[in-house]
Amino acid sequence: MRLRQVMSDVFLVEGIASNWTLLREGRDLTLVDAGYPKDVDGVVASVEQLGHRIEDIRGVLITHGHIDHVDAIPALQRLHPLPTYAGERELPMLRGERHEQATTWDVVSRCWRPRVAKWAVTIARAGAPAEVRLPDAQPTLTDGALDLPGSPVAVPCAGHTSGHTAYALPAAGIVVTGDALITGHPIVARSGPQLLPAFFSHDQDEANASLDALAAVDADTVLPGHGPVWHGSLLDAVDAARASGQR
Numbered sequence: 001m002r003l004r005q006v007m008s009d010v011f012l013v014e015g016i017a018s019n020w021t022l023l024r025e026g027r028d029l030t031l032v033d034a035g036y037p038k039d040v041d042g043v044v045a046s047v048e049q050l051g052h053r054i055e056d057i058r059g060v061l062i063t064h065g066h067i068d069h070v071d072a073i074p075a076l077q078r079l080h081p082l083p084t085y086a087g088e089r090e091l092p093m094l095r096g097e098r099h100e101q102a103t104t105w106d107v108v109s110r111c112w113r114p115r116v117a118k119w120a121v122t123i124a125r126a127g128a129p130a131e132v133r134l135p136d137a138q139p140t141l142t143d144g145a146l147d148l149p150g151s152p153v154a155v156p157c158a159g160h161t162s163g164h165t166a167y168a169l170p171a172a173g174i175v176v177t178g179d180a181l182i183t184g185h186p187i188v189a190r191s192g193p194q195l196l197p198a199f200f201s202h203d204q205d206e207a208n209a210s211l212d213a214l215a216a217v218d219a220d221t222v223l224p225g226h227g228p229v230w231h232g233s234l235l236d237a238v239d240a241a242r243a244s245g246q247r
Contacts, residue, residue, distance in 0.1 A: 001042035003049055004229065007172050009150065012223045013046045015039040016126040017119070017186065018068040021176050021223050022046060023150030023169070030149045031082075032061045032167055032176050033069040033225065037127030040075040054080045059148045062086035062137065063178025063225060064161040065093040066101055068123070071132045085146070087156055088139035090163025096133045100161045100202040104129055110187075110199075119186040140165060152176070155217060159207025160196065168217045175219040175234065180210060181241050184227030193222065193230060193237035194244035211238045 002014040009024040015035035020043065023030040029052055034043050047054055060082050062070055076082055092098040111117040145151040152167040157180040167176040179200070184191045195211075198204040215238040222230040222237055230237060 001039075001045050003046050006174065006221065006223065006229055010169065010172055010174060010223075011046070011050065012229055013042070015042050017123050017226075019223070019225055019227075020046075020069075022050065023148075023152065024050065024052075025149035027052070027056055028149040029057045030059055030061060030152065031057050032152070033063055033178065034060060034072040034076060035126075036068050036123065037071045037075065037130055037132075039126065040072040043072055043076060044079070054082075057082055059146075060084045061140065061146075061148070061152060061165075061167055062090065062094070062134075063166065063176070063180075064164040065090055065134075066161070066179070067128055067130050067132065068126075069178065069225060070094070070134060071127060071130050073134060074132055084134055084137040085140045086134075086137050087154065087158075087163035087165035089156075089158065090161060090165065091137055091139060093161060093163065094134040094137045096131070096135075098162070102200050106199045113187070115187045115189070122186070145170075155213055157207075157210035157213045159203050159205070159210045160201045162202060164207075164210075166214060166217075168219060170218065172221070173219045174221045174223060175214065175217045176223045177214065178225040180207065181214055181222060181237060182224040182226040183222065183230045184224075190244065191227065193240040195241050196226070208242060211241055214238055
């Protein structure tokens with residue numbers, strides 16, 4: 001686990017093979033995503049590194065229901081009840097009614113590539129594959145700031161999954177993009193703003209179209225679900241992602 005302070009009260013944390021974000025407001029926290037099953041100790045450690053406890057988390061925002069972003073949540077909820085929120089179109093997947101995740105075969109069939117093989121070993125050690133359900137997740141509002149520390153604003157950007165949601169922090173000029181736009185991934189040689197390879201996404205054409213929603217956000221800092229913090233024009237980031245040619 002590696003924690004980076006992006007602004008005074010905004011932190012990006014690198015877990016085993018994905019990122020999560022912590023937003024602080026006084027003694028209260030918002031957690032955005034939570035990593036693989038075996039990231040739970042890392043999530044707890046990142047909270048404690050800020051001088052907080054799990055009990056200080058007022059809510060968990062979910063960008064999307066893939067195992068590398070939500071599977072530590074049940075273990076966290078066993079430590080302390082934590083309300084969870086996601087885009088309304090994502091709730092069926094969190095309830096186990098719909099599946100929009102790369103399959104084991106999708107990964108195994110690509111393991112002839114050294115980068116994929118190495119990454120596959122890493123995520124297996126992190127607890128994948130696993131199926132986690134969050135039936136009590138509530139829908140996020142999309143008509144203004146959420147009543148959570150950091151005052152995040154939901155930005156629907158479907159494609160990677162049907163209900164994928166990014167979260168903008170208008171006062172900070174930051175957008176937490178989840179997997180709608182990333183800046184790096186172990187199976188990809190390039191770095192910088194990009195889309196994930198298409199086999200990870202439910203609808204890559206829709207994911208590409210949803211970059212328009214991110215381009216409309218007034219921000220100059222990207223906190224992605226994979227890869228490092230990115231600073232610069234969000235329009236440039238979106239253009240770079242479109243040019244990445246991930247199909």
